[in-house]
Amino acid sequence: MKSECALASPHVDIDIDAISAKISDSITRVVRGAPPAVYIRLDRLLEVCRFLKETAELEFNYLSNLTAVDYLDRMEVVYHLYSISRKHAVTLKVEVDRERASVPSVTGIWRGADFQEREVYDLLGVTFVGHPNLKRILLYDEFVGHPLRKDFALPKD
Amino acid sequence: MEVINNIFVIIRDVIAVMLGFFLPPTLVEAIIAVLVISVFLGFMTVNVMMQVWAERKTIAYMQDRFGPNRVGPFGLMQSVADAVKLLTKEDIIPTHADKWVFRLGPIIVVSTALMVYGVMPFGDGMVIADLNIGILFAISIASIGTIGFLMSGWSSNNKYALLGAMRAVAQMVSYEIPLVLSIIGVVMLVGSLQMSEIVKAQSGLWFVIWQPLGFVIFFIAGLAEINRTPFDMVEADSEIVAGYFIEYSGMRFAVFYLAEYMSAFASAAIAVTLFFGGWQGPLLPPYIWFLLKVWLIFFVMIWIRATLPRVRVDQLMGFAWKVLIPLALLNIFLTGAILQPWYQGLVQGLAK
């Protein structure tokens, strides 16, 4: 068992301008904050994810959180990325059409996305293309609808 | 003193003589046999209840709890209440079970567990049948119980039960070998398979002094043979839920419970007979000594249960084949060596 001192390595803020300059053709919008949020073009998502994971000075090797939000006019899939080695974070967002919500799966890049993508598929109805086992995870297979969509009507009893 | 020491033998003989006045001798013998067996049965049932209570209470104290303390003084009647509850519960036989095999399983398990006591000397002459192959009989009868486990597990038509039954067969067949091999050392020293002879041979020194390795192997293999922690693979409640008796309920379940504790007691009793001088001891009557020693060994079993988790099935088998059997063979070799005349001569020569 080895251990390290608590305060040796504080959190690092990421230089979002430098990154967005490199992948400017894939980015639609940048929202500053901690962590900064970057809107990615749907067709470039996998490329950007690979770039973020494999570039040495970025090394976003940890998919901290994956979820989606239904905004009625669009669906946003949100990826919270973190780098364990570099200790910085970024939020990726992809806007998709609600009716044909379909996003490439990132399970090939971060395997932890498996269950989280299944959950988003289950509760919000976003299809993840390329997911190895995309089926409902929390609700039963016969369930109709996706409850976290805003137009889902709760059954009245 | 002599009367108290042999009280049960004397009572049996008195009844036999009194019946002999107006019944033919063969019938007297039959009645006496039935009587003795019934007394044993009654004693064993009560004993199992005490075992269950003692186990629960001991483990509870080891775990900073009180254990059963509601029914009767110190919760002594808890086991009785449980037994009554189990006997009056609905007897469920699963629809897809092989019904006859399902019914036969517990009968075989419990009857073999009981038959072991047929050759167990509780005191001088206090034995149902003092066979000249006593220990061989006890071991071989105990192994027949395996078939009962397999039958119950297989006929339940349940995968957990099947896994449990398969484990039971693998485990018991493997552990019988070191068990028997560890006994051979004692048999070599005594030169007899008769239980009473083995006890009498220990009037000087207990065989645990002569056969420490033999006792350790016997005790470990015995633990495995009766499915007690850390070798309770067959039941393994956290893995295969309850193993072979998962589908049993009510009385049949109680019968399995009975068999389990009777086997545990039998295993401890054989250990006492072989290694701890059986019923022999100063002051107290022989049957008291015998029970005292057996309960002490059973306490060690409880103690182990409260301390150790379960080993894995492959580790269990590996332990039997790679450790216990070679050690048991070594034990036989060593016993043989010290029985050799040249060794005896050497010892005597050194003593001079």
Next chain:
Amino acid sequence: MSELILASKNSALDAKIDTERITLNVGPQHPSTHGVLRVILTLDGEIVIDAEVVLGYLHRGFEKLCEEGTYTQNISLTDRLDYFNSMNNNWAYVKAVEMMMDIEVPERAEYLRVIMSELQRIVSHLACTGFFVSDLGAAHTPLLYAFREREEILDLFEMVCGARMTYNYFRIGGLANDIHDGWIPRLKAFLQRLPSKIDELEALITGNEVILARAKGVGVLSPEMAISFSTAGPVIRASGVPFDLRRDVPYSLYPRFDFKVITGKNGDIFDRYYVRVQEMRESIRIIEQALEQLPDGPIRIPFPLNVRPPAGEALSRIEGPKGEMGFYIVSDGTSISPYRVHQRPPCFIHLGVLRDLVIGWKVADVIATLASLDPIMGEVDR
């Protein structure tokens, strides 16, 4: 000639015994699936060929319920997620709301939050350790030893908020109420006893031959896999990745405390257990430091019952006992209920790695590995 013998040997090996695979349905009703988890195992004898985790038997629609309740009401819902970890759930939730509204929490409240959080971490690790050894087949002795200590912490929690499991103690902008006079002496007395009690628990487990045989080298999670599968907390640290949000993404007052980030070497079941035990000791150190520094002052900023955070979103990240946990909350700026609440559930994400850990091992190892991942179904199914 020798070649011939070799060839015949090989063919004998190749001619496999025809064994039938069986599908074993472990759970949702099973003594060691920690609630209602279901794992469908495909077995060849005792060896696991495939394992599929089936979830959802405890799904209560937490995230949907949060959209119906107000920001304040939802705090009580978070208690029901990971019920061994209610304080941290509370904290992660209120922290997200506070991040959105840019609220500064009074110092005394922050200290008390740290104390509660670390006490809760001890509770969770104790329970996990106890259940783990019970799942290995012990007659519950370590579990009861662990629960004896847990009871004392639950008594302390009961003294501050009146509840033993579902505390609902945190508020947006502080805490529900202050501790009373007798609390700190009692906590101090308990902290004095606790290390020796942990030693006692360790004496039963750490050197136990049977446990070592069962836990060393089983369920090994490599550091690369641990990162790729988004595992966190003791699970990732046991694999040798020093990832602790208390240090890496400092929040609350953690920069003020001196503590170690415990890591393991092998990433097996035993390391996960051992990291937890060591972390309990670190938690004791943090609580002791917090008690020394604890200032007087208010424990809550005055706050309306219903809040309307500005439109926007926030993700809180705190180091729960099971790992990184947090709430992603979206506000539309007009409503007193959140627009969207999502929890980052460490237990749920940890279960994703189970299949890869158990294939090729025995049934008994599935149970042991599962217990070492410490899933609490309230959080997994939400």
